[in-house]
Amino acid sequence: MKKSVVFVLCALLLVTSLFAQGTQEKTKGNYKVYLITMDQMDQHWVNVDKGAQKAAAELGGIDYKWLAPDIKDDAKQIECINNAVAGGADAIMLAANGPTAVTATLKEAANAGVKIIYVDSAANFPAVQTLATDNTAAGTTAGKELIKALEAKGVTSGKIGVISVNSATASTVARENGFKKAFEGSKFTLLETQYCDGDAARSKDMSANFITQGVVGLFGANEGSTVGIGNAIAEAGKSVIGVGFDKSDMILNLIKNGYLLCTMAQNPDVMGYEGMKTTIKALKGEPISSEYYDTGVSVLTKNSL
Structure with a gap:
């Protein structure tokens, strides 16, 4: 009788330990986050990616990927969003080609539980936050x-x-x-x-x-x-x-x-960096300061270079 009681208690402790471990790991991260931009041509998007990579490395436990069409194309961007959802995305950081082309696809993604964060350019669909230049x-x-x-x-x-x-x-x-x-x-x-x-x-x-x-x-x-x-x-x-x-x-x-x-x-690196921080806050259920984050702009002239 005593052996069976001990066995049950041990089993309960094991289950509790495994559950706690899983919860702790999810708290640390283990989130899948995708950055989807308009294309791969501009250095601007490369810098957004660099900023996102930096934040992901600092935060830890993030499975991060950058997806982008080779050229600016609505159908190809929609395909990227669908691929991210199919790949198990918890969140998508998106630079939308335009206000309406991707809205139906974003609705499907949101219905699947994916958080949407805009970097640089927003679509006409609600998101956690938009990080962009004024x-x-x-x-x-x-x-x-x-x-x-x-x-x-x-x-x-x-x-x-x-x-x-x-x-x-x-x-x-x-x-x-x-x-x-x-x-x-x-x-x-x-x-x-x-x-x-x-x-x-x-x-x-x-x-x-x-x-x-x-x-x-x-x-x-x-x-x-x-x-x-x-x-x-x-x-x-x-x-x-x-x-x-x-x-x-x-x-x-x-x-x-x-x-x-x-x-x-x-400041595309700021868009990516702060965008990733916002993304993880949203996935953890933490409060987001505002719907819009102005990432700033500087005037570069020959004298300032």
Whole structure:
């Protein structure tokens, strides 16, 4: 009788120990987190990934993966989200291509218990938090920098060309709108925006077309667009002032060589780093400070490099 009682007690202790161990391990981490970006082309996304990797390493116990289409494509991004869910994702950090294309897929993911966190660009679907640049304000800053440089040359009117990604991506649309806001009440004329999907070669061709139309200034709304306008200005050899967005070696070289005035440098590493911290807090049921986290922007010029 005593032996059976001892056996039962031992069994209960073993079960309790295993349960406690499992709970402790889950508290430590053992979460599957996926970063899904618009594409793999831009250094911007590489830096988001680096930030996420750093936070995951510091927090420990996180199974982290970066998924991205080779090119910007809604169907391919949807496929990435589905693959993450099928792979057992606890959370997805997402830079959405546009506001609506992925919403149905995100709803399915959320119904499966997956937490959604936006980095850089949000979709029209509720998420734990959005970590991004205040793109409208940064776009306005870019416009003001261009106006200031033009006026310093004695140019107070003329045509301005804008190269952006597309008419749907929330982040670049906000930058474009903010940029245009800076020109309200001025004598400058903003030409119709040309969308080149962030492709540097196409952006260069469209910028060259703007230059033949006699523009005095050009604005690029993301990395590829900015590289494109800088290369077009370099090739044309004309006195056109270019301002842009994002930070890469190519953009910095264009600024150093005088083909771009400045770029609005985001903090993609902060998006990834703080995004991962938010993700794990959400998975642990800890409170999140706010729905929006402004990751900031800096104006990089030749003098500041």
